[in-house]
Amino acid sequence: MNILVIWFLIIDDWLYAASFVRDLVAMADRNNRVRCIFPVVRGLPKLDHNNLSMDLVHVRRQLPIVSYLWFCITALVRLVKDCRIWDVIILTADVFPLALPWLLAGLLGHNQRPIFAVREPSPPVEIHSSRRYYAPVLRCLSLRLLSHFSNPVFAISPMHAREIIAKFKVSPHNVHVWPSSVDTNMFDPEKHSTDRDKIRRELKMADSFLLIYHGDLSDERGLCELVEATRMAREQCEGLRLLLLGKGRAERKLRVLARSLSLDGVVLFHGPVAYSDVPRFIAAADAGVIPLPDHPQWRYQTPIKLLEYMAMGKPVVVTDIAAHRWLLRNGRTAFYCGHGSPAEIAKAVLECARSKGTTQETDRHRIAAKFTPHAIADELLRIFGDLIHK
Secondary structure, three states, rough: EEEEEOOOOOOOOOOHHHHHHHHHHHHHOOEEEEEEEEEEEOOOOOOOOOOOEEEEOOOOOOOHHHHHHHHHHHHHHHHHHHHHHHOOEEHHHHHHHHHHHHHHHHHHOOOOOEEEEEOOOOOOOOOOOOHHHHHHHHHHHHHOOHHOOOOOOEOOOHHHHHHHHHHOOOOOOEEEEOOOOOOOOOOOOOHOOOHHHHHHHOOOOOOOOEEEEEEEOHHHHHHHHHHHHHHHOOOOOOEEEEEEOOOOOOOOEEEEEHOOOOOOOOEEEEEOHHHHHHHHHHHHHEEEEOOOOOOOOHHHHOOOOHHHHHHOOOOOOEEEOOHHHHHHOOOOEEEEEOOOOOOHHHOOOOOOOHHHOOOOOHHHHHHHHOOOOOOOOOOHHHHHHHHOOO
């Protein structure tokens, strides 16, 4: 197939952009031609892949509305220029109005058009930028109106799919799941077995029970509650330590909080590392922790860091939200901390520390079967193939 992907996702400025790109690489590995039109601020080196090409649109991050309009105009010009060669065009909801001319042509009886797919990566919450003024309107327009005339609509989880069906009145037959993926070759505990002692020596935490949270340090992720829970749990587990790996808007606030709770040397802040080094730090930890509150932007996700912890064979302390339940089921190494209050997190952390367990190998096999890029690519290509034949 010839597949065109147009997403307003600034891939050189977003933490988990690689998780979306690797699914496209996997489709290209299956001998499909994949071309991507993405916005970038600084630019990226071209991927060395015969079947995948990056068509980058340079935008100015400090002008989000202008950057968005510039990207849409540029993408539309490139889409019109060679639209006849594509079998499938995958758009995110905020740029899906680009498909309107072809969808109207289809209503008028012109069937020679590509299959248009809507990719809704997650329930979005725009808090810190001017995108909050227009992105929700475009999302509603795309999912409530245009998606009725498109082919597949992809949600990030089964729960998210049910929400789209109910809220936007989309036919269940048109809604499919395109979850986040995890590279189980990179996140392989056997490959990082020697990293545990090395990293722990570097962190000076040789004998500690080490919890890790990696990713964006932002206000809405339950991290203040996690720091407070660390103080509470240390009353019964003096050797407990917490590693926060990453950066974000809340880092300064978290540092001040940790200092006020006398947690210097207990809560360790470590700057971002190369993505290929993340498994080494997870290998060094005894458990992963994800204190996300039960908010719309987290409730129906496919949490990538949870997939990574599971792939690395780590027990996890997680809030009791639908996204976590879907992936973990009732695993013996999942320690739920309710709504994520400090007391609930502290209780779950202590239960985890006392259990000293690891994820069952069957969990890793299940992840490899359903959440690797190639497993996801195979399912997407099957869906596209069925639609083309129809």
